[in-house]
Amino acid sequence: MFKGADPLIRAMRRALAAAAAALAAALAAALILAPRGAGASLAPTVGVSVLVDGVPQPAPTYFDTATLAPLALALFPTENNRFAGLGTGVPAVWARYPDPYRTYWGMAGHSARAWYANLRPPPFILANSTGILLSITGTLDPAECVDPSGVNSRFRKLMTATRVTSLEVTSSRRDPMKGTLWGGITVVNGPDAFTRPPDWGEPISVVYQFHFKDDQVFTVNFVKVFFAWLFNSEYGRVNVTATDGSTVLFDPMGDNVPIVTYIVVGDGQASFSRDAYRVAHEIARAEPSVQVEGGLALSTVFVFDRDVTVTEAAVYVKLGGGKEIMLLYYVYPQPVTVRADRPFVVAFPINFPFG
């Protein structure tokens, strides 16, 4: 689990140094909380791209604050829901109930009309030292495409459309207050136009690729849970690795979803791995505060009653079934010595560039 520390640490040093200036603004809020403490300074980024029949499309827009709030509430719940920027009635909870006709999500192409295709598992996940790539694929129905010949009267009503003008990805949500469906969240809006008009009768292959870029932080567990949140249906069921090393089913349709969030720090001999599932040696944990303005950030302040040497920090969530899973993980390039009674800030900001 904790192999290959040296190359990663060297790479991290270089990358962190280069990113430090750009991250200063994002970190400022966290550092202000504890001007005398040492902070964990991380800025992983989530992006998305779209390919239609293998052809890259114009950059879509995605993840506005209205999307991040439900994401934060679903993935990182805290007992007090201390989320800045959240309104009331945020439709972010997990599906929980079998509802096959309404909890699907799909892609829609808009022209004279829209059409939808269910997106199906499995998640395709590619992890390496620069990040994790999550690919979800769908195929639009050729029978819904435009008949350029106009021969078939059944489809003549679609003849006003000569090309697909946009795609979007939406996911149905349930209103936690009413127990009813709230409607779809547009996670990804765009691209604005296909570069390839659909050929009559030919299926259109659409691939959305979410890029989780960082030097560290994102684990495969996190990307799987993100996938489960996107699908939020029985198709979002996915196996994750718990902190005890066991495999558990993360189930949007059941109760095995996050109920409590912790930031955990440790002093173990650790190295970062995408497959890491726990800190090497935990010394403290605390519920973080969660901000969703201008991105997503989890942060908390630790004060120790003795001098400690922190080597690692992580975000754990406890599932309804009782197991804990580690979603975010960071190993400091150098151990950080924290004096007793001095505040020590740990912040996990995640950038969402909003397209």
Added chain:
Amino acid sequence: MKRLLPVVGALLLLALLLPLRPTPAPRSAQPKVKVGAFVEGRIYVFVDGELRYSGRMHSFVWEFATRELAARVFPVPWTGEWADQLLMAWGVSDDSQGLRAATMSLKDTGGSAWGSAALDPPAFAESGFSVSASFTAPYDTNISVVEIHHPGTDVSYGDSTVYPYVFHELMVRDFMGSPVPVASGSRVTVTYDFTFTSDQPELRYEIFTYNWYRMFAAWLYNAENGKVYVTTTDGSQALVDPTRPTWNSAARNVPVDTYIVVGDGQTVFSKSVYRVAREVARARPEVFYDSRPPPAGSVVVSRAFVFDRDVNVTEVAVYVKLTDGREVMLLYYVPDEPVAVKAGQPFTVTFRVYLVPGL
């Protein structure tokens, strides 16, 4: 003049090099496997043992047949409303009266049906399978139209009660090029030879396995006389049984889920192959029924994959999972050359089965 020579030379050299500019890269470098093949065949009419008619069949009720084939043979959960209807479910219940078999009907030039008989069980051969039915002419007549029906189930609603009913679905209809006269008392046998290769070179992909023959027959019959054995991916034999105990229960052993499977094993195509040599990935596909009018009606099974490492794809297949949990490989394709797919690069697999349409 001497000073101009190098300039002229350079211009000439430039002119020569211009055509050597690299051509623009294709817009889509996405690796893919896209294959299709026809279900087709011939129809034979024997009167008192003598062959009286032979012709190419042109045959399936195109809109209904493609939809049924997609929904029943390649079921995928939540394919869409069209696949969730009872109409699209396999089989006929044990308690249905008199409508439990696939049948063949003969009509004369006036459109009057003068013969109807249950199909004999399918007879399998190397290139496909045959279905036959025999009749005795009740009077002097002719054969102008041949139809194959299979039973289906639907419900009607009234007084808060659901009333199931069984009906015969018209699946195949063929018009004779010229009516075949039949004398009263003559013994008539009509045979369909369904074949699974194409005479259209661009669609002559080898994708159909022996398992496909059998599953297709089970689909065509959709009844008691359409039970067939297939070879599952573990090498065992499984009985595909489209019958169901009651109208609102599931069929006993039919496809309930579908996967496109990708492999990188060392392999060659064979109709008797029942699994990929080495599986790399699998995923539920999107399944469409493309019910456009002749000659394009087809069923499309398609899915894009993204691998976490470089893969040389040597084989792709369509598996279906049966009610009893075992899996059956129906379609199989071995590309002439391995398809190189890089990690993170989308790779699309599309299978297309064309039904020879008649209406």
